[in-house]
Each structure stands twice: as C-alpha cells, then as structure tokens.
C-alpha cells in the first residue's frame with residue numbers, strides 16, 4: 001500500500017511503528033492471531049532498488065533513497081571526524097542495507113543484559129527464539145533451527161583470501177571453529193550470512209512474504225513519517241501522528257502502540273512526544289510529559305578500523321558474496337573460550353580506507369589489495385542521542401563518544417597488533433606483497449599508533465541501547481517491554497538492548513522481537 005491521505009480512518013488494535021528488523025518479526029507473529037488487527041507503519045517505501053538483493057552491492061546502498069543518512073557529531077576520540085551513520089528507511093529497515101552477517105552473540109552477552117536489570121532476558125530464555133527464527137545450514141543438529149524464516153548460509157566457495165585469513169589465524173594458534181553460532185565464538189571461521197539463492201534475504205523478505213501480507217488483519221502503511229505519539233486523557237498512548245507527504249495522518253491504537261523505529265528513531269519519537277530529558281525538551285519548546293533522562297542515553301556502537309591494508313602479490317578476485325566472509329573473534333585477554341571474545345579481526349577482499357586515511361597516498365586500486373579490519377567487541381564508551389529540533393524532518397544529534405573510555409583505546413591498539421600479526425602470519429605469505437597501512441611512521445610510538453587508530457576507526461553500524469531495558473531509575477522500558485510510566489506503549493528494537501552483543505546485532509534483535517511477540521499481552 002502506498003501513502004495514505006489524512007482523511008482516511010486508520011485504526012487497529014496494535015500499531016507498530018517501523019518496518020525494520022524488529023517490526024517485520026512482530027507484524028508477522030502478532031497477526032498469527034486472526035482476531036488482532038495490526039497496522040505496521042514505515043517512513044520509507046517498499047524496496048525497489050535491485051541492488052538491495054545483490055549481496056556485493058551493499059556498500060553502494062548508503063546515501064541512496066533507502067538510507068536515512070544520519071551523521072554523528074565531530075568525534076574528539078576519532079580525530080574530530082564526523083561519521084556517516086547509514087540506517088534503512090524502507091520496508092525491511094536496516095536489514096535491507098546491512099552486511100548480512102548473522103551472529104547470535106556469546107551466551108554471557110545476555111547474562112550481562114540480565115545483570116543490568118533486563119530480568120529474564122538471558123541466554124536460556126532467548127535461545128529458543130534464535131532457533132525459531134532461523135533455518136540454519138546445520139539444521140537437524142542440537143542448537144540449530146530448521147524451520148525459521150531467516151535462511152542462513154556460509155559461503156559455498158569462500159574467497160581465497162577468506163581461506164587464507166582462517167589459516168593465518170590457525171598459524172597463530174587460534175583454534176578454528178565451524179561457525180559463530182555454535183558452542184564457541186572465538187576462532188577463525190566462515191561468517192554465517194543471510195543470503196538465500198545468492199540474494200540478500202531481508203527480514204521483510206523472510207517475515208513479510210506474500211502469505212503473511214495477505215492476512216486480513218495486517219495493514220502495512222508506507223511513506224508515513226511518524227512524528228509523535230498521541231495520548232488519551234489518562235496519559236495512555238492511543239496512537240501516533242505523522243506526515244505522509246503534505247498530509248497529516250492520525251493512526252489510532254485501540255490496545256497498544258509498539259515502537260520499532262530503531263536505536264535512533266524510537267528515542268526520537270519519544271522525545272518529540274515529550275518523554276525524555278526535561279531540560280533538553282524544554283529548550284526545544286517541547287512540552288514535557290515525563291522527565292526521562294535515560295531516553296537517548298546509553299548509546300553504544302562497535303568500531304571497526306579501516307584499516308590494516310596490504311598490497312596483494314597477485315590479482316584479488318571479486319567477491320561472490322558480500323566482500324567480508326570471515327570475522328575472527330579473539331579472546332586476547334583471556335584464553336577461556338567460555339568468556340566472550342574481546343577483539344575481532346576480519347578480512348575484506350578489497351582495499352578499505354576510512355575517510356581519515358583516504359587522502360593519504362598509496363592506497364591500492366580494487367583488485368590490487370585487501371584489508372584486515374579490526375575492532376573491539378564490548379566498548380565501554382557511552383554516548384547519546386538528542387533532538388536538534390521538534391521538527392521530525394530534522395535529524396537528531398548523534399554523539400557516540402567513540403573511544404572516550406581509556407580501556408577502549410587500549411583495546412583498539414591491541415586489535416591493531418592482532419591484525420598485523422595475522423596479516424604477517426605464514427599463511428598470508430602467498431598474498432602479502434607489502435603492508436601499506438599503518439605506515440612505518442604510524443607505528444613509531446604509542447601516540448602515533450593511537451593517532452592512526454583514531455583516524456582509521458569507522459562505525460561497524462551496530463548502535464544499541466538508547467531506550468534501555470531495565471529496572472533502575474534511568475531504564476526506559478521494563479523487562480516486559482512496556483515504556484515506564486506510559487500505559488499502552490511498548491518498544492521492541494535495538495534501542496532496548498542494555499548492551500552490545502559480541503558481534504553484529506541483527507540476529508539478537510530478531511530473537512528479541514520473536515520473544516517479545518510471546519510476552520506482549522494487549
């Protein structure tokens with residue numbers, strides 16, 4: 001369905017805002033009950049760009065019509081650079097432009113959620129929902145799902161550099177593992193990818209197929225930018241108002257509104273509705289409904305660095321998947337595989353340089369080089385999102401405060417060391433003609449190394465935590481996913497994660513939404 005006009009009467013039992021990873025899962029699962037009428041609202045449109053389906057084309061989708069194209073504030077920890085923050089604005093959300101890695105996370109990542117107040121959100125509780133969501137290449141084995149909407153694969157014919165990368169890790173004594181979603185997460189392995197028959201599988205492809213879309217109790221409304229919530233006289237959330245082009249649209253929720261607008265969208269809608277840090281809202285002229293300092297706070301994101309770049313001895317063939325087929329997670333500070341790995345070093349089969357390094361001479365052309373990207377898994381730095389204006393068309397202020405914590409800086413320097421060790425391991429001899437970045441002068445002192453990583457680091461695209469689930473004063477949602485102090489309002493998306501999982505977060509967002517669909521009682 002396309003855009004709607006303001007004079008349409010729009011009402012449902014449940015209104016879900018945002019047809020991204022979480023919203024698509026919820027829309028499917030909630031409408032399995034034919035008595036529940038659901039409206040799913042999305043600011044973007046139905047996916048139309050053929051590049052969405054092409055796994056290799058994912059970097060080209062940034063800056064297109066399906067990208068919100070957010071930008072961070074200048075980051076002092078990253079040499080004052082502003083970071084582009086792509087986010088999906090289309091049915092499928094960020095799963096329509098992401099890099100397709102599917103890693104559940106380490107069991108202790110979820111123990112950390114529970115310890116932070118997300119009572120009941122531990123590994124044992126989430127594990128059935130990871131399985132429910134997936135059709136794994138290892139279906140039939142204990143611990144893997146066989147019937148879920150998300151079809152997963154590992155590269156059938158891995159890129160030669162991928163094989164080399166895994167062998168180099170083994171050269172250094174890292175124990176290979178079969179996949180990231182088994183009993184261990186650290187060690188060289190192939191990435192698990194959301195690619196089916198050579199094409200990207202978005203969460204919308206998986207959960208909103210033609211059969212689900214044909215359900216009489218589901219309406220999908222695209223092209224509506226939700227501005228704010230509407231409330232009844234008792235303070236209950238009773239709907240949303242938004243813009244569909246020039247038209248103002250009101251959508252009523254008889255039982256509940258569920259925000260699934262993501263780590264940037266959900267806190268922004270709350271704040272525009274008067275739920276957020278009172279001082280910030282008042283300074284923008286937004287009437288304060290509830291003073292909630294936790295809204296927009298606790299922002300955290302993974303960094304990767306681009307990178308440890310090499311000139312190749314021989315031509316590098318193009319990718320047959322999505323350029324990045326092997327992330328090696330490393331427990332650098334602990335050899336205990338029962339603990340979450342703290343570093344990651346991945347291979348990208350082309351030269352990748354951050355904007356902080358791109359101006360420097362010496363980068364090889366595609367086909368002539370490759371990159372070891374390195375990062376940290378559990379950053380301590382915490383940033384925040386604030387509104388810049390009450391106008392929903394104006395992007396919020398995004399300040400992740402990357403590398404503000406000393407521990408993150410130390411960890412990233414260790415990750416650089418590990419990348420260079422792997423890059424110079426015997427297995428890479430057949431490929432490594434010359435290490436181009438960092439340059440010798442970047443390696444002279446700790447300061448020069450730190451200056452290098454500050455310029456090399458880029459977002460790994462995993463912002464979470466801005467409407468944190470918990471039970472303390474600054475938590476935004478309770479463990480039952482209701483927004484504290486606002487009856488009839490729930491949040492289900494990456495914003496409620498108390499902290500990052502070890503790897504990319506999409507699989508965890510899907511599992512959270514699967515579990516949410518069984519918990520929400522309307």
Ligand code: FAD
Pocket residue numbers: 017018019020021022023041042043044086087088089090091092093094095097098099100101102103224225226227260261262263265266269460461462463493494495504505506507509
């Ligand atoms: P989203 O999927 O972003 O969905 C939010 C939806 O809400 C969007 O469709 C948006 O348009 C809509 N919306 C927002 N505001 C409004 C509003 N006001 N009105 C109406 N609609 C609104 N994760 C992985 O696991 N593996 C990867 O390889 C990976 N790579 C990534 C690469 C990139 C470039 C990006 C951007 C992300 C990547 N991620 C990856 C992260 C992953 O895609 C996200 O964490 C996940 O999709 C978040 O799901 P969500 O439901 O919280 O939000």
